Amino acid sequence: APGLYVAATPIGNLGDVTKRLADTLAAADEVLCEDTRISGRLMQALGITAKLRPYHDHNGPQVRPGILAALKDGARIALISDAGTPLISDPGYKLVAEAREQGIQVYTVPGPCAAIAALSIAGVPTDRFSFLGFAPAKQGARQSLLREVMMREETLVFYETGPRLSKMLRDVTEVMGDRPVLIARELTKLHEEVVPGTAASLADIYESQPPKGEIVVVLPPAAAPQPTEEDIDRLMEEALKTLSLKDASEE
Numbered sequence: 001a002p003g004l005y006v007a008a009t010p011i012g013n014l015g016d017v018t019k020r021l022a023d024t025l026a027a028a029d030e031v032l033c034e035d036t037r038i039s040g041r042l043m044q045a046l047g048i049t050a051k052l053r054p055y056h057d058h059n060g061p062q063v064r065p066g067i068l069a070a071l072k073d074g075a076r077i078a079l080i081s082d083a084g085t086p087l088i089s090d091p092g093y094k095l096v097a098e099a100r101e102q103g104i105q106v107y108t109v110p111g112p113c114a115a116i117a118a119l120s121i122a123g124v125p126t127d128r129f130s131f132l133g134f135a136p137a138k139q140g141a142r143q144s145l146l147r148e149v150m151m152r153e154e155t156l157v158f159y160e161t162g163p164r165l166s167k168m169l170r171d172v173t174e175v176m177g178d179r180p181v182l183i184a185r186e187l188t189k190l191h192e193e194v195v196p197g198t199a200a201s202l203a204d205i206y207e208s209q210p211p212k213g214e215i216v217v218v219l220p221p222a223a224a225p226q227p228t229e230e231d232i233d234r235l236m237e238e239a240l241k242t243l244s245l246k247d248a249s250e251e
């Protein structure tokens with residue numbers, strides 16, 4: 001059927017290509033991608049000759065009207081990203097929004113997503129989580145984001161790059177204290193690993209040796225807020241007062 005097919009591609013392991021992804025790419029009149037070289041390699045591996053066209057944040061405003069016109073004319077167009085699920089820390093939301101506004105069918109061809117893959121093997125509560133994408137590159141903005149989310153009683157998930165990882169973990173330590181953290185690295189690839197630790201200990205490790213490859217940072221929920229000493233003193237005083245009132249009334 002004509003429409004826009006938002007299709008997930010592998011995050012490293014070509015074995016994760018779904019049948020629907022292959023069918024969708026083979027049947028598409030055009031495949032929008034971030035980098036034609038990267039997606040060209042995927043097409044080659046799948047033995048598919050597709051018309052690849054770059055679509056990213058820079059050329060989006062110029063090329064969107066033409067893409068939407070083709071979709072209105074009944075084209076089948078696929079949107080993929082370099083890896084994983086489009087729109088998840090990747091371009092495409094304006095295209096999807098405008099397509100839907102114009103009554104064009106938008107279909108999902110779901111598949112790998114690094115954040116979800118990391119959560120599925122981290123062994124932390126996932127009934128609620130916040131996906132925060134890439135934390136800001138500037139320390140001030142990064143720390144204020146961490147301050148904003150630190151009290152959430154749910155798992156926090158970030159994308160991060162190897163060179164920046166230790167700085168990000170230092171900021172976690174500074175803002176939130178030395179909390180448990182898991183690093184999920186190179187998922188679905190040869191050197192896939194999940195490294196548990198704490199923010200400070202992992203910062204030490206990765207500062208001396210920045211990790212290679214692609215990284216998801218998982219912070220399990222903060223423990224429920226503990227009462228402070230003042231809270232406890234106040235509660236004791238209140239308890240004592242009711243006790244002495246009781247004593248007095250019994251006399």
Ligand code: SAM
Binds near residue numbers: 088114160161187215
């Ligand atoms: N749309 C993609 C998805 O669905 O996961 C994410 C795109 S974002 C530009 C790229 C980031 O995702 C990487 O910097 C890394 O943080 C994370 N990532 C992608 N592939 C990964 C993998 N195989 N292992 C760990 N993290 C990965």
